[in-house]
Amino acid sequence: MHVTGHTRGGKRPGIRDVATAAGVSYQTVSRVINDHPSVKPATRERVLATIQTLGFRRSATALALASGRTRSVTVLTANTTHYGYAATLQGVEEAARAAGYTVAIGVLESDTVADVRAEVRRAADTGGGLIVMAYDTAGVRALAAVPDELPVVGVVETPSRPPAGHRPWVWTDDREAARTATRHLLDLGHETVHYVAIPSSTRRTGQRTAGWRDALRAAGAPEPRPLAGSWDPAGGYQAGRRLARDPSVTAILCGNDDLALGVIRALHEAGRAIPGEVSVAGFDDAPHSAFLTPSLTTVRLDFTGLGRAAFGRLHGLLEEAEPVAPRPVSVPLLIVRESSGPPPAPLPPNPPSEVPRA
Amino acid sequence: MHVTGHTRGGKRPGIRDVATAAGVSYQTVSRVINDHPSVKPATRERVLATIQTLGFRRSATALALASGRTRSVTVLTANTTHYGYAATLQGVEEAARAAGYTVAIGVLESDTVADVRAEVRRAADTGGGLIVMAYDTAGVRALAAVPDELPVVGVVETPSRPPAGHRPWVWTDDREAARTATRHLLDLGHETVHYVAIPSSTRRTGQRTAGWRDALRAAGAPEPRPLAGSWDPAGGYQAGRRLARDPSVTAILCGNDDLALGVIRALHEAGRAIPGEVSVAGFDDAPHSAFLTPSLTTVRLDFTGLGRAAFGRLHGLLEEAEPVAPRPVSVPLLIVRESSGPPPAPLPPNPPSEVPRA
DNA sequence: CTGAAAGCGCTTACAG
DNA sequence: CTGAAAGCGCTTACAG
CATH class of the missing domain: 3.40.50.2300 (Response regulator)
Structure with missing residues (x-):
């Protein structure tokens, strides 16, 4: 069962294939797929229909190369199996998916400065934004090693000083x-x-x-x-x-x-x-x-909320949206269960000789 | 603290910048970074040194567009927080990192055929290989929805029939x-x-x-x-x-x-x-x-081993390495702890009237 | 062993 | 509203 419908040509159709099939220039196709306003409704319809029948999908890598912006975020983390990390990652993924972003993941296996830097470099090569889980030494070092020009948001412990505007942080209290x-x-x-x-x-x-x-x-x-x-x-x-x-x-x-x-x-x-x-x-x-x-x-x-917030900030950074004032993501909630209770009764100074009755 | 050393020029140096700085054609630079054999050792040294001083890093997206192969794998999974899933993902990441691959992650939030297909499409757009965690309905459907031409390996329950050669599966027994x-x-x-x-x-x-x-x-x-x-x-x-x-x-x-x-x-x-x-x-x-x-x-x-094996198969698929016969990744190991023991002694047919002595 | 050309699939100005 | 040109940063043949 195929996902795309273009089985005949061999390779997947490009912007030019759509153009010739629709009887327009590839230019116009580009405008349509980018929601550019100045396209005659009739033309737009025709192009859209052709895209549908040809099963055209715009190449993400060509888009990235030509436009300079990669719709992707890579999450740098020392751990993926602990609950807090995994849940935060899930929150990032949810929000990223909703925004049409790809999420990559880089694991900081060692926390030596050299290894951390190498991993940051690899992540930077991907071209998109960065989210760094800075709960541990490796993460803190990774955040510090990110070059200034890269868009990055840190998921940190509660900061003692307000984070700089171009490097937003998110945290729970x-x-x-x-x-x-x-x-x-x-x-x-x-x-x-x-x-x-x-x-x-x-x-x-x-x-x-x-x-x-x-x-x-x-x-x-x-x-x-x-x-x-x-x-x-x-x-x-x-x-x-x-x-x-x-x-x-x-x-x-x-x-x-x-x-x-x-x-x-x-x-x-x-x-x-x-x-x-x-x-x-x-x-x-x-x-x-x-x-x-x-x-x-x-x-x-609320770790998934934290992850969503982290992506939100990054998204704002990448698409030049209005900056949001940093604040903790949510109020922590105490859940009282069986493992806590009053302390044992203190031993009475003079132990009674009789067992007290219930 | 900067990771790269090219603070002056503004944008990051490209293959051409390295070429002019080293006094060769950008051609030769390409050969050096691709480990092409026919480059005079002296030239290679000079280019390598220039790469170092300029802090050149080859653009992954340009590489992908020009060569057609993306050194990336996206893991499609319905879950990231359960231990088995998270550990397998970690195994994939380890192996991918060692091979210089990027790992992306796509979460199958819904298991309806339409949603699963959309997610597979998104993953396919990334351009690399696919690893599908097919332990649940969403995963099984995703695996089925992957177009034939895409390199994919499934992480599955023990298969009853041997998997087809061009679509390797990995599993634990x-x-x-x-x-x-x-x-x-x-x-x-x-x-x-x-x-x-x-x-x-x-x-x-x-x-x-x-x-x-x-x-x-x-x-x-x-x-x-x-x-x-x-x-x-x-x-x-x-x-x-x-x-x-x-x-x-x-x-x-x-x-x-x-x-x-x-x-x-x-x-x-x-x-x-x-x-x-x-x-x-x-x-x-x-x-x-x-x-x-x-x-x-x-x-x-051995979930991380399973993840590593999954990446190994995919890597073979992508780089045309020799196919490996499919087999379970490892032998399961029984760990006996406190929660299991002999059944309670059956009630004696005629309960003794006296309490037996210890 | 090394260089000059064409092209990967798009976008971004520039024209009309 | 729509088309022709140049270019993103590389690689892949083609020459020498």
Whole structure:
């Protein structure tokens, strides 16, 4: 089953084939396919009909070469399998498809400056715009390595300074999200909240860590040292084993849901009940988090919306649309599930000799 | 920080700029960048040096237009967030990057014939090769809608007939994998194994379902009706609720790990112990499956290897390399974890009046 | 081993 | 409203 109808000629019909078939110059065909206003309606109809019967499709590469603008965007990312990355990519793709753009993907496999630069170069060769996922070292370096003349938008952690106008950024309000989650745990009655961090994209403290700290300070709660985690359940598991040894730990916030999964596993192995003895909250609301046992309290972030916004900004950059004021894409939403609850009742100073009745 | 060094001229240098700077014709430059043998070593050196200093990078779109071959592959897929899809995509990307190919991605959002065709057309316009993830209806339809003249490789369920030479397919041996997992459960002593299926990509029975049935028949076990599932934990949860009501169910195989997650959640809510009362096994070995509680018994499939193989076939097709005999990409590996175990001891015919001693 | 010509399939000014 | 020219940055034959 063929998609196009031009089986006879051998190669696909070009603008000139359409022209001769329609009895006009190829010039006019170009005008029709570009929606140029000055074409007589009758002529336009005739050309359109010919395009239809010949199955003409304008060559994207010829268009790119002649016009100088490629209707494509390449997404540069260190990861494609983690939920946040994949969902953001999906958002970019949706928006790009709607706008008739092609989306390419470049994976930053190594984060050395040389490798990152090579990958940026490759992406630049494609000719279109760039969207860089700058959540990690590789991404941050890639964003920095993009030449000034290239249209690029960064998907970043909440920026501390406003981004420059010609290099828009998009972000979710991770700091506020972390504050919200931490407050939730504090409000439940926990004395403090421990934090297992995702790797920071820069040398500075990550936004999620900052938000967690904000909330602790605002509540006057002690500030334990955050545990360096990773992106994976395995990293959460390591951190969880350490935290499980400390009986004073009653609440743990994790930098993402995968870390939380590992932490929960470690606590479980150590025999600590969740949420009876320890509460755990995650970040992202990955699709499986609602089905875990216990189901995971977490903060939902709108990644596909973030991806759509990233493409929107890039599109504006490429087509000289009006610039939009940068702002976080959406408000994070706290989802309370089974993994968080009040802390265990403190041991009474003088243990009663009798078991209290229910 | 700039990636290229050509800040002065304004626009990026072309083949002609290099030629004049090196004192040769642009012809020779073309030969050098194409590794043509007949260039005097000294000349080659000089040109290479000039390319370096000028920061010349050959235009991919000009190359594509002039040569007719685009060094790009677009992956057509209905999904980017499920682990199997994402990991396969990653494999394609790895191999493509190593070969200097660009990878684009097209998402099949709807599976209606019209929408699928439109998406195939868009992908075809890009000009390169196609890799179609044909695990679902949209993918199968997309593969069918690809015009004959386009180089394409399908990533499919185990094919029942050998694929045609000019349209290679790659696959993992899902049927054998399902047999292995089912046998594992049967060997544990379960009378039979229930199955929660992923949606079939065609009207016929899926390969995983077929393998499960093979194993039951070989063992002479009863064949319960498979439960229609989905790709998501939510589908597994629905199926799990139904299975939880049937006390005779002691072993459940799921079409993927996400389904298994939902099934386990439902069993847990119904108060059925895993694996004490019911054993559950999944499919795929997603990254989180090892950290669930109980950790999930599953069959590991090499998705990134599958992606690399898919690109390898396409590359062969595009560069006229020698055709390779089609075969499954790798042998599935059973990973036994906590979610599977022997069935509960049968209730003794005459319950003893005393509690047996430990 | 190296150069001059034609062309890939379009678009962008320039004419009328 | 419509046509003829030049060119986007390369490659592919064709000459020497």
